[in-house]
Amino acid sequence: MKKLLILLTLIISFNSVAQDNPKGKEKIYTQEQIEMLKAQKTSVKENREEFKSSLIDEQLDIMKNKELSKRERREALIASFTNAQKEMMKANRNEIKSLKDAFLATVTDEQKQLIKERRKKMKNRKLQLKERRENIKERKKKKIG
Structure with a gap:
């Protein structure tokens, strides 16, 4: 009985210690940097959804056309963009670039390594x-x- 209790205690403590070790990005980045990355990811998703909602039926048809290669679809889609859509894409790119630059400014040399x-x-x-x-x-x- 005593051995069982000791074994059980060891297993529980081992599991709790194993869960305390951060994994992947959590080992490298600070909590603030992780929040910045999450905000960047959220912004990208929102921008993508906003842009997709601005597409007209002809543009959606181009995206769904499997007869064209990916490159041809992309070129045809870009050629069909309105000025407003082009401006939206440019603004989205600039926003993501500024978020990325702000994040990179917080990364230390040790983190880069x-x-x-x-x-x-x-x-x-x-x-x-x-x-x-x-x-x-x-x-x-x-x-x-």
Whole structure:
């Protein structure tokens, strides 16, 4: 009984300690910086929705046209923009740029280094997963063939 109680206490304390460790971006950024990123993301979503609501039926049809490549759809859509839509896009870009610049001004050199390391790790992890997927596909082909 005593051993069970000790084991249970260890498991509970281990879980609570594991949950206290921040993950990903929370390790790198301050709470204020995380809030800035959330505000930026929210702004992008709002701008996108506002812009989508300004599209007319012909523009929506261009976006839905699967006969065109993505590039052709994009070019056709941009060519169909009204001056008001172009101004809205420009204002949205400027707003996002100013939010990004304000955020980057708060990032320290140490944080920049941590961000670079995190990106490098993520890139390596992505490559490892891709290689693993390819190996699995090859094994399946050999198994079938």
